[in-house]
Amino acid sequence: MATVRKRTLPSGKVAWLAGYTDGGGKRRFKQFATKKEAEAYLLQARSQVASGVHTPDSVSPTVAEAAELWLQRCERDKLEATTLRQYRTHVNLHIVPRIGATKLSRLTAPGVNAFVDQLLADGRSREMCRRVLVSLSAIVTEAQRRGLVTVNNVRSASPVKRSTRDDARPEMPTKAELKAIIEATPDKWRPMILTLVFTGLRGSELRGLLWEDVDLRKGVVRVRRRVDRFNAFGPPKSKAGTRDIPLPPNLLRVLKEWKLACPNGKLGLVFPNGNGGIESHGNILSRVFWPIQITAGVTVMRDGNDEQGRAVKVPDAKFSLHALRHAAAALWIEQGLGAKRIQSLMGHASIQQTFDRYGYLLEARDDEAAMMAGIETGLLS
Structure with missing residues (x-):
């Protein structure tokens, strides 16, 4: 039997108690400030009980408890160490400190919106907020799977929109800067830099590239694996990351x-270190890409010190390694490839991801073979 009755608290204030019987035959009660709120909750609870999906507040875990269950599931599924580390960062630094004590059954869409607003107010970037929200949704989904919560209200919350400002566009070198970088690249590192520029590989995919993945007869690079920051091999970031990329002549x-000329090693890596082992991302930056940019004059002025310790402005490398991936996409788009083909070559999980990053560059054309040759002609001639 479902009832709403008035209750006078010891403080003298009036409250309204909603009472109902759950799916297990147990009597449940929840208190509200107004009769209208109690009746609305009761209507929802009775509908959920009838559908067999109701979770009482008293048995609902907190967000922190549900987050730990989710992380345990991720560990059990043997996700990559870097992915697990990122998820724990989302939980420990962003989610638990703000809403960890909230019961999942009381995590409403407006509450999630307020959580995101708080993250933004605390100086978190929109991209970080978007990723944290994805983790929060995964936490609730796992709790749903375990029967600990009825609905995932994170999905009903307002999405975090990417900034439309120019400075939110992917950072990448211009064609003039790319040409300067290529011309300044020593012969030893030329194969690596050209591969990044003309294939759009992620740094982790480049570091994990094996000669067995490179078909020199057909002119194709097959992306089948990557190496994380701990030098552990794993599959590409997503199913879409498994892809074939044609090589220009x-x-x-x-x-x-x-x-x-490549150093030999038992792993058969295309770009190994001097001993034939896995080259670290840090070494590629500090020993290869950053010095090349300095030599090429592709720099920005940053704070530094002179030999006497005085504060001065000094030239520093302008771009990260990932900027070459963005540059590859821009070159393909300039040559006329459409959005779906760009999505495939970049290994994006969705077409929306492609539009979010490169929508301002996209336009439709044909002739991929001519495009691949045309890219090189502009930069290597």
């Missing part, structure tokens, strides 16, 4: 020559 020639 000059890069194909460079890779054929590089295979003869």
Whole structure:
């Protein structure tokens, strides 16, 4: 039997108590400030009980408890160490400190919106808020799977919109800067830099690239694995990350020559360290890409010190390694590839991801073979 009755608290204030019987035959009660709120809750609870999906507040875990269950599931599923580390950062630094004590059954869409607003007010970027929200939704989904909560209100919350400002666009070198970088690249590192520019590989995919993944006869790079920051091999970031990328003619020639000079190692890596092992991301930046940019004059002025310790402005490398991936996409788009093909070549999980990052560059054209040759002609001639 479902009832709403008035209750006078010891403080003298009036409250309204909603009472009902759950799916297990147990009597449940919940208190509200107004009769209208109690009746609305009772109507919802009775409907959920009838559908067999009701979770009383008293048995609902907190967000913190549900987050730990989710992380345990991620560990059990043997996600990559870097992914687990990122998820724990979302939970420990952003989610638990703000809403960890909230019961999942009381996590409403407006509450989630307020949580995001708080993150933004605390100086978190929109991209960080978007990722944290994805983790929060996964936490609630796992709780649903366990029967600990009825609905995932995170999905009903307002999405975090990406900034439309120009400075939110992917950071990438111009064609003039790319040409300067290529011209300044020593022969030893030329195969690596050209591969990044003309294939759009992620740094982790480049570091995990094996010669067995490079078909020098057909002129194709097959992305089948990556290496994380702990030098552990794993599959690409998503199912879409498994892809084939055609090689333009000059890069194909460079890779054929590089295979003869490449340090040998038991792993068969295309771009190993001097001992044939996995090269670290930090070494590629500090020993290769950053010095090349300094030599090429592709720099920005940053705070530093002179030999006497005085504060001065000094030139520093302008771009991260990931900027070459964005540049590859821009070059493909300039040559006329459409959004779906860009999505495929970049290994994006959704077409929306492609539009979010490169929508301002996209336009439709044809002739992919001519495009691949055309990219090289502009930069290597």
